Amino acid sequence: MNTVLKSEIGQDIPSEQELIERARAMGPWLRSRAAEVEAARCVPADIIEKFREAGFLRVLQPRRWGGYEMNPSVFFKVLMEVGRGCCSSAWNLMILGVHPWEFSLFDPRAGDDVWGQDDSVIVASSYAPVGACRKVEGGYVISGRWPTSSGTDHAEWAILGAMVPGEEGQPPVDRIALLVPRSAYTIIDDWQVCGLAGTGSKSLQVRETFVPDHHTHSLADYSMSDRGDMYLFPFTQVFNGSVSAVIVGMAQGAIDLFIEQMGTRRNSGNGKLTSTSPYVKDRLGNAISMVRSSRARLLMMQIETTPIVERRELVPLASRVANALDIARVGRECEQAVQSLFKALAARGLYLENPVQRIVRDVMAAANHITQNADDSAGILGGFVMGEQLPPLSYTR
Incomplete structure (x- = not known):
């Protein structure tokens, strides 16, 4: 008898093969949309919704928040199939679909803040440590302009990268990721490019925003914890x-x-x-x-x-x-x-x-x-x- 796996909220988890077959079946439709996606300079919402319905955005999401908690190899194989259809759409899936994995590195309160009311909320990113960041009591204050945030039009949160400065004249002491809500940044449409034009990889402008410690994690640290x-x-x-x-x-x-x-x-x-x-x-x-x-x-x-x-x-x-x-x-x-x-x-x-x-x-x-x-x-x-x-x-x- 086959055992049907479920997320912690009781949602059925499809098999690896089922997810790959869904991705493969989507290929011809995505290929037919590729020119439209490039011309729009943004992946249409209905394509993102198809990815959501197929379960692709849950592959790496922890079960605690309704995800499938699968091996990243499953996500890799899905991307390899979707990429055959439309490059920009697949790139958006890659970026938006990998972030749920990262929430295992945050304090669990961060995941609760994002998915507590709706576990399908999408998170974008820009990891380039180009903005200003300073440590304050209880967190960090950041400001600046972060480039190339792929698929950001579909997201309600963003993960931004930054260097934590050392003492005066000393090198940075850490490289961190900071989770900020949509209300904390403005999207700047500056994505005029020759390739992957349909990804909508626009810049995010942040002005003096406080980010609490539980919305951050180190990108440089790799150590053991109780994560799955x-x-x-x-x-x-x-x-x-x-x-x-x-x-x-x-x-x-x-x-x-x-x-x-x-x-x-x-x-x-x-x-x-x-x-x-x-x-x-x-x-x-x-x-x-x-x-x-x-x-x-x-x-x-x-x-x-x-x-x-x-x-x-x-x-x-x-x-x-x-x-x-x-x-x-x-x-x-x-x-x-x-x-x-x-x-x-x-x-x-x-x-x-x-x-x-x-x-x-x-x-x-x-x-x-x-x-x-x-x-x-x-x-x-x-x-x-x-x-x-x-x-x-x-x-x-």
């Missing part, structure tokens, strides 16, 4: 890994379209099917391999670390440093795969009516995300295994 097993993974493994997972989906979407288009086109010079060209087949085969390798690394990371957290242990530092590079290389390799296919499309790939050109631009933008910085990640890993110190506030406080 699925929340013992490092923050960067879950958040950065989610970014990479959606990029895998985007690149797979380009592969899907390339196969469809090349399967019927003929060479204008000799009349043969383009698909018979050894160069076309070579590019396709190598693109498939790069995307499959990226997918495999992300899922293997979860396979290797899940038994560790299930034993109520922390992921070892050496694994965390190596995993950071595995995650970061996804953007580079998926971008290379998509660019390689785009070159084989020749002039036909340039037309705005060809959705591949949009995916090229979207993957290029996604690969520029800070989580995809493979250069620094490689240098950090190489230096670490040779005995060098890790950068401050990156792997430990």
Whole structure:
């Protein structure tokens, strides 16, 4: 007999396979909406509602607040499917859907404040530590302008990043996340970009706002607590890994379209099917391999670390440093795969009516995300295994 899991509020929890199938079935519909999403520079509310109805925004949410409390690998697989349809919509799902996991790091009162009346409330973010932050009694006071808050039009709260300054002349003592309500910030529509234009990643303006301690947590600290097993993974493994997972989906979407288009086109010079060209087949085969390798690394990371957290242990530092590079290389390799296919499309790939050109631009933008910085990640890993110190506030406080 099958056991039906339920959240703490009694809601049935779908299986991993059911969630993946829902995501896969949504692909063609999302593909048909992609041009509209880009033109609007914001994911329409009905698409976000479809994600909500499918349960995608609950995958990482703790059961205490009505979520499914699943392994992040499930969320990764959902993103890999949704990304094949519409890059910007999938990016919004990634950003808005990963934040519920982060509430395991906050004081539980923060989750109660957000979801106490409605456990479907959406939270946006901007982690760049660009605003001013100072410690005061009972919390912090922040102000400034935080950029690139993806999907922020759909959110009622936002998580902002900041550095906690040290004594005068001393370096920062911590890197923190601060949870603020919609009333604390103004949305600035400055998202005029060449890629991922539909994500609506606008700036948030905050003016001298007090944030209580229970609405903050350290982004640098990684230590044991009584949080659930699925929340013992490092923050960067879950958040950065989610970014990479959606990029895998985007690149797979380009592969899907390339196969469809090349399967019927003929060479204008000799009349043969383009698909018979050894160069076309070579590019396709190598693109498939790069995307499959990226997918495999992300899922293997979860396979290797899940038994560790299930034993109520922390992921070892050496694994965390190596995993950071595995995650970061996804953007580079998926971008290379998509660019390689785009070159084989020749002039036909340039037309705005060809959705591949949009995916090229979207993957290029996604690969520029800070989580995809493979250069620094490689240098950090190489230096670490040779005995060098890790950068401050990156792997430990």
